[in-house]
Amino acid sequence: MDFYEKMNVEPLINASETYTNLGGSLMDERVLQAMREAGNHFVDMGKLLDQVCSRAAKLSGNEGAFVTTGAAGGVILSAAACICGKDEELLDRIPHLKDVVRKEILVFDGEFLDLIPYWKLIGLTGAVIRKVEPTVEAMLQAVDERTAAVFLFPATLYEKGIPTCEEIIPKLKEKGVTVVVDAAAQLPPPSNLWYYTKELGADLVIFSGGKHIRGPQCTGLIAGRRDLTESCRMAASPNPRIGRAFKTGKEELAGFITALELFVNEDPKKRFAQQESMLQRMQQILKRTDGVKTELIREGRLGTYQPLLLVTLPDGMTAEACNRFTRASKPAIDVGVYGPEFGMPENLIFLNAYNLKEGEDQIVAETVSRFVEESYKTKSSEA
Numbered sequence: 001m002d003f004y005e006k007m008n009v010e011p012l013i014n015a016s017e018t019y020t021n022l023g024g025s026l027m028d029e030r031v032l033q034a035m036r037e038a039g040n041h042f043v044d045m046g047k048l049l050d051q052v053c054s055r056a057a058k059l060s061g062n063e064g065a066f067v068t069t070g071a072a073g074g075v076i077l078s079a080a081a082c083i084c085g086k087d088e089e090l091l092d093r094i095p096h097l098k099d100v101v102r103k104e105i106l107v108f109d110g111e112f113l114d115l116i117p118y119w120k121l122i123g124l125t126g127a128v129i130r131k132v133e134p135t136v137e138a139m140l141q142a143v144d145e146r147t148a149a150v151f152l153f154p155a156t157l158y159e160k161g162i163p164t165c166e167e168i169i170p171k172l173k174e175k176g177v178t179v180v181v182d183a184a185a186q187l188p189p190p191s192n193l194w195y196y197t198k199e200l201g202a203d204l205v206i207f208s209g210g211k212h213i214r215g216p217q218c219t220g221l222i223a224g225r226r227d228l229t230e231s232c233r234m235a236a237s238p239n240p241r242i243g244r245a246f247k248t249g250k251e252e253l254a255g256f257i258t259a260l261e262l263f264v265n266e267d268p269k270k271r272f273a274q275q276e277s278m279l280q281r282m283q284q285i286l287k288r289t290d291g292v293k294t295e296l297i298r299e300g301r302l303g304t305y306q307p308l309l310l311v312t313l314p315d316g317m318t319a320e321a322c323n324r325f326t327r328a329s330k331p332a333i334d335v336g337v338y339g340p341e342f343g344m345p346e347n348l349i350f351l352n353a354y355n356l357k358e359g360e361d362q363i364v365a366e367t368v369s370r371f372v373e374e375s376y377k378t379k380s381s382e383a
């Protein structure tokens with residue numbers, strides 16, 4: 001019996017996003033194989049961690065790297081590193097930092113800050129989080145001797161009404177402030193792995209391993225300045241410090257580094273084209289459905305390099321109802337519903353091929369089409 005059958009949990013087709021609550025992404029067979037092999041032996045974990053991290057630094061085009069349990073774990077470890085550096089006594093004391101002066105982490109107080117829960121987790125280190133008015137001037141003025149770092153959250157949505165990384169990072173670097181970028185979901189293109197650090201000058205950048213990199217769900221990457229990534233390593237498991245709670249196992253380390261290798265060696269244009277042709281096939285099917293309008297766009301939901309198919313349902317049909325229908329279908333499908341924060345029409349869904357297997361595109365398009373047809377029928381029987 002299949003595992004999900006045994007657990008009585010029904011698998012679904014992911015036509016929406018690398019959402020954590022759907023399981024993020026699926027790992028390549030080679031990633032799963034590396035995990036199985038890693039699980040066959042005991043190993044000196046310190047040595048494995050060092051090797052995996054130095055390989056991750058090379059692959060991501062950064063001076064240093066640390067592999068952790070997820071971007072959220074990465075945010076917390078980075079904050080610890082920015083406050084404590086390599087001071088072992090301070091690292092031991094986290095989160096009890098009452099008498100430490102330089103422990104403020106600054107974030108922009110943008111309209112969408114509450115959509116990003118991750119900055120709050122910084123508080124677990126004992127840091128004081130200060131929200132700053134979202135202008136370049138206000139941020140530069142807020143920096144003083146108490147500032148340990150500025151944390152930034154790039155994405156077209158989160159940056160609405162606040163300065164972009166391009167605007168603020170060079171200015172902060174002129175002032176000598178440590179800058180950390182949480183770019184968890186800002187992939188592809190793979191060049192973003194070094195864009196924020198090498199091109200813009202940020203000190204650290206953080207990515208999810210379980211989203212677009214297609215590694216294990218519970219992995220993440222911190223990359224950038226080596227002294228800081230080494231400090232993350234000191235704060236982390238197997239040491240008895242804050243990062244003991246974010247333990248990566250040998251299997252996850254093996255899976256992550258294999259996935260990262262595949263991700264950086266893959267031609268992003270080729271992957272884009274594969275997704276685009278899946279979306280075009282869905283577009284062909286949906287076009288034949290009465291009253292449905294489609295548009296293929298060349299930018300992901302948060303501004304990343306991936307195509308999306310926007311589908312406008314006939315008037316009176318909502319994206320929410322469509323997703324309820326597809327989730328209840330066999331096989332169950334999750335289609336993209338924009339949250340209210342995107343300010344999109346309520347009859348607009350998005351379809352994303354990033355997580356679709358060959359052949360699933362047709363099932364998705366036909367199911368959405370069936371939703372429209374059945375909604376027409378219900379309407380006319382009510383009339």
Ligand SMILES: *Cc1c(COP(=O)(O)O)cnc(C)c1O
Nearest residue numbers: 070071072118182184185208220
């Ligand atoms: C998804 C996400 C995270 C959390 O990533 P995990 O790898 O699931 O821990 C953190 N920050 C941002 C901006 C994200 O989109």
